[in-house]
Amino acid sequence: MIDNHILAPVFVQLFTAVIQLMFWRKTLTQRYLSVGGSFIGLLVAIRLFSRVYQDGILTMNAANWDAPFGIVFVADLLSVTLVLLTSIACFAVSIFSSIGVSRQRMLYGYFPIFHFLIMGLHGAFLTGDIFNLYVYFEVIIISSFVLMTLGGRKAQLEGAVKYMAMNILASMFFLTGIGLLYGLTGSLNMADLALKVRQVQDGTLVGITSCFFILGFGIKSAVFPLYYWLPSSYHTPPSAVAATFGGLLTKVGIYAMLRVFSLIFVPDEFTRTLLMVIACATILTGAFGAIIKTNIRRLFSYLIVCHIGFMIGGIAMFSKLALMGVVFYLIHDIAVKTNMFLIAGLIRQLRGTMDMDKLGGLYRDYPKISVLIALVLFSLVGIPPLSGFWPKIFLFQEAFLQTQYFFVAALIVGSFVTLYVIANMWAQVFWKNPPREEEVDDRFAPMQPYRKLLMVLPIGMLALTTLYIGLNAEAIVLVAEKISSQLIDTSTYIEAVLNKNNEL
Amino acid sequence: MKSAILQTATRYLLPILLLFSFFLLLRGHYFPGGGFVGGLVASIAFVLHSLANGTASTMKILGYKPISLIPIGLAISTVSIMLPMLFNLPPMTGLWFEEPIPVIGMIGSALFFDLGVYLVVIGVVLTILFTIALDE
Numbered sequence: 308m309i310d311n312h313i314l315a316p317v318f319v320q321l322f323t324a325v326i327q328l329m330f331w332r333k334t335l336t337q338r339y340l341s342v343g344g345s346f347i348g349l350l351v352a353i354r355l356f357s358r359v360y361q362d363g364i365l366t367m368n369a370a371n372w373d374a375p376f377g378i379v380f381v382a383d384l385l386s387v388t389l390v391l392l393t394s395i396a397c398f399a400v401s402i403f404s405s406i407g408v409s410r411q412r413m414l415y416g417y418f419p420i421f422h423f424l425i426m427g428l429h430g431a432f433l434t435g436d437i438f439n440l441y442v443y444f445e446v447i448i449i450s451s452f453v454l455m456t457l458g459g460r461k462a463q464l465e466g467a468v469k470y471m472a473m474n475i476l477a478s479m480f481f482l483t484g485i486g487l488l489y490g491l492t493g494s495l496n497m498a499d500l501a502l503k504v505r506q507v508q509d510g511t512l513v514g515i516t517s518c519f520f521i522l523g524f525g526i527k528s529a530v531f532p533l534y535y536w537l538p539s540s541y542h543t544p545p546s547a548v549a550a551t552f553g554g555l556l557t558k559v560g561i562y563a564m565l566r567v568f569s570l571i572f573v574p575d576e577f578t579r580t581l582l583m584v585i586a587c588a589t590i591l592t593g594a595f596g597a598i599i600k601t602n603i604r605r606l607f608s609y610l611i612v613c614h615i616g617f618m619i620g621g622i623a624m625f626s627k628l629a630l631m632g633v634v635f636y637l638i639h640d641i642a643v644k645t646n647m648f649l650i651a652g653l654i655r656q657l658r659g660t661m662d663m664d665k666l667g668g669l670y671r672d673y674p675k676i677s678v679l680i681a682l683v684l685f686s687l688v689g690i691p692p693l694s695g696f697w698p699k700i701f702l703f704q705e706a707f708l709q710t711q712y713f714f715v716a717a718l719i720v721g722s723f724v725t726l727y728v729i730a731n732m733w734a735q736v737f738w739k740n741p742p743r744e745e746e747v748d749d750r751f752a753p754m755q756p757y758r759k760l761l762m763v764l765p766i767g768m769l770a771l772t773t774l775y776i777g778l779n780a781e782a783i784v785l786v787a788e789k790i791s792s793q794l795i796d797t798s799t800y801i802e803a804v805l806n807k808n809n810e811l
Numbered sequence: 812m813k814s815a816i817l818q819t820a821t822r823y824l825l826p827i828l829l830l831f832s833f834f835l836l837l838r839g840h841y842f843p844g845g846g847f848v849g850g851l852v853a854s855i856a857f858v859l860h861s862l863a864n865g866t867a868s869t870m871k872i873l874g875y876k877p878i879s880l881i882p883i884g885l886a887i888s889t890v891s892i893m894l895p896m897l898f899n900l901p902p903m904t905g906l907w908f909e910e911p912i913p914v915i916g917m918i919g920s921a922l923f924f925d926l927g928v929y930l931v932v933i934g935v936v937l938t939i940l941f942t943i944a945l946d947e
Contacts, residue, residue, distance in 0.1 A: 311901045318902075321889055328882035370903040 308803070310365040313355060313382040313433060316390050319348040320397075320426035324419040334413040338405040341418045345394070345401040348425070352387070352394035359387045360786075364803035366435065374805050375499040381435035383800055385634065385790045389432045389562055392638060395772055396554050396645040397425045399765035404547040406754075406761045407652050412457045412545065420457075424450035424551065431559055435804055437485055437571075438495045440563065444481065444527070448474050451556060454548045455540065466540030473536035477526035484519030488571070491516065498804035501570045501797055517572040521581070524567070528560025530619055531588035534612045538596065541611075542604040542661075546652025549604060553611055554645025558637060561618050565633065569794040570801075574625050582623035587717040589616030594724035603661045603736070604651045606728060607644075610687070613721050614640060617702060620714050624705050630791035632701030635783060639694040639776055643687050646769035650680050653762055654736065659748025663732060667741035673751075676763060677737050679770055684733060686773045688726045694777035697784065814863070821863040828856035832929075837915055839925050846925035850932025857933075858940055866944045877941065880934030888927025891920045 323344030330336040359365055359382050369378040382390075401421070408417050427446035434440050448471075455467040489495060491512060492503035507513055522533075529537040537557070541549050568574050574582065593613030600606040614636070621633035653676070655661050657669060670677045682693075689695030699722065706715045751759065776783050793799060832852035839845025861869035870876075895904040907919035 311896055311899065314902055318889070318893060325882055325885045325889055328885065331878065331882070367901050369901055370905070371901050 308362060308365050309367065310358070310382075311367055313365050313367050313380055314430075315351045316348055316355065316394065316429045317426050317433065319344060319351055320422045320429060323348070324422035324426065327419040327422065328416075331416070332414055334410055337413060337418045341401045341422065342398075342405060344422065345398040345425075349394040349398045352391045355382060356387045356391045359384055364800060366803055375494055375496045378439050379435035379496055379498070379804055380433050381498075381800070381804055382433055383793055383803075384786065385562070385565065385793065386432045388634075388638065388786060388790065389558070389641075390429050392641045393425065393428050393432070393555055396551070396641055396769070399645065399649065399769050400547055400550050400554075402761055402768075403550070403649050403652065403765040406758050407547045407649075407656070408545050409458070415457055417454070417457055420450050420453045421548075421551065424454065428555055428559060432562060435497050436495055437488070437497050437500065437567075441478070441481055441485060444478060444559070444563075447556065447559065448478065451552060454551070455544050457548075458545070460543070463543045466543035469536045470540040473526055473533070477523045479523075480519050480526070481523030484516055484523060487512070487516040487519065496804065497566070497570055498801040501801055502805075504571055513572065514575070514577065517568075517578060520567050520572070521564075521578070521585075524560045524564045525585065526560075528557045528564065528615050528619075529589075529612050530585050530615060531592055532585075534589065534593070534615075537612060538605055538608040541608040542602060546604070546648050546655065549651070550645045550648035553607065553648045554641050557611060557615055558641055561615065561622075561633075561637060564619075564622060565630075565794065568622060568625075569630075570797050574623070579623050579625060582619055583711065583714060586616045586620035586623055587713050589613070589619060590717040590721040591616075594721045594728075597728045598724060601663045603654060603663060603666075603732065604648065606663075606732065607647050607651060610647075610725060610728065611644060613725065614644075616721065617699075617718065620706075620711075620717070621702055624709055624711065624714075626705055626709070627788075627791050627795050628701050628708070629705040630794050631784070631787045632698045632705065634787040634790045634794075635698035635701065638783060638787070639686070639698060639773070642769055642772045642776060643683060643695065646683050646766055646773065647687065649766050649769070650683060653680075653751075653766060656762065657749060657751045659750060663735040665742060666736045667739040668737075670737040679763070679767060680737075681733070683766070683770050683773060684729050686770075686777060688729050689722060692777055694773050694780070696777070697780045817863040821860050825856050825860050828859070829853055832856065836925055836929050837922070839922075846928030847932055849925075850929040851936065853929070854933045854936035854940075857937055861941070861944065866941055870941070873937075877934050877937035880930045881938070884927040884930030884932075884934060886927070887930065888924050891923035891927065894920050894923075 323340060327337045327340050330340065365382045367380045368374060369380060372378070404417065404421065424447060427443050427450060431440055431443035431447065434443060452467060452471050455470060456463055485495070488500065488504070491507050492500055494500050494503055504513060526533045541552055544552070568578070572578070590613055593609050593616060597606050597609035597613060600609060618633045618636055621629045621636065651661055654666070654669070657673065658666055660666060686693040686695050689699055699718065702718060703715065706718065751762070832849040835852060836846055836849035839849065857869055857873070860872065892902050895906055896902055898906065905919050905921050907917055911917050
């Protein structure tokens, strides 16, 4: 079905950013605009989600050029689910930023760039053209590079150099892959590619091309040998920025991998083995990296890497059940990871440090906030009724069905280490007595009540989302099941993109 | 560096270069050329003026800070992208007036997109160059 309004979430973000540019250096106006724009974006995303959920895939031919020739935007259930989650995260981060980002950074255009970043994310999820996907990746990289360096502290620049170098390398692999694919088939439309790649005789060449995509997306989503840029850069920018990055950026890599490997390349035995090895190694290295870290944000960065492995493993198994697990985990992960970095920012506000050795006694001083945080941490670990638990069931079940015992072992180790690390963090940060009572740098207590609320509200909102995902798992499973059957059987997607030419 | 020859030449070159950049902008929507090149040529005209007469006097001609051109240009481009949605067409579809206008030729939403790009390019280039020039 054709719907000319599916790009609305992109336009809302673009407009918000442009209007904010007109109010350059007027930070208060920018804050209102940012929160307002994100709220409208959220409403638009909810509407888009409900339409796609009821009516099926919607498409839009940009500039009215017909499908395989022009650029197509496709809103299928996977895309709109991610757009919706991105909008929720964007709304939360934008509220948190209004307090959690220094005025200096706002003066240099924090908010417009943040909205350009979200625009890039929405565009990447909605596009149906592989070169356009690359363009949106570039929009994301450029904005994230600005966000990472804003403020210009030495540590930030150091992290940003690693981040930029690795991401440009990833873009180069991705672009080379696109070039090879275009040389093989003469098409860039993903649905059209799906049909044409199947007709290519030379299987090795297709395999090599798919390796370029694995490399490109692998760097972006931070998998085993290519992940080191992530823990060495995500702890440097302000927490609001880290929340956007940690919650959303690596997930674009996973999304792209899901899309490309379900639609264009159906994973063969070699790719699946490769992905499975990568997944196990990612889980283990991420988990062991997390054990020794004492800085909360570094610890969270390693947990991101560890949990990316869960999703890669699911893609490697490539069955309906496994993909259900992946999609569910993706939904859970965006909400939780964004929230964890916001929590890290809140802890810093409460105590002036993020080093676990110097923290302690938060539960004694702030019991209500601690309970809220505990809820999120438990969801992350996957204590049964909460959200992290459900996707793991699917992954375990499928791993046993396919006798992938290495992956089962990695999953168990990954889950246990997550549990250990989080329990350790809980004990150190919340229960332990603070090491030296007199030197507590509490910037939270003297804040005005509404400013306190602005810091805690987004965390509460994301925690509610997590709680909803966990307690109303049936609805999410239903969505995940629909998505994974669309991913396995791509004919509806291809038909929606290509066949509607006849209707016109 | 003050040079009488350059200053005199710039006095004549500035309008000619601006006119040429406008020509490139108009030529763009059916032929090679367009907002980006036009914007570059226009900003070169101002850069030449600033080399001859100093950055301060160029700022005086411009009146506004060049950075304020960026949001205006972006807004014009964005509106021209979204305009077709009002006519129930996909975004970015070219909308054209029926009759050509003398001298300028056919006018459509593509021209306004190019105009936006033109302003953004001038804004970005001049902001970067003036920032560097004023730092010294």
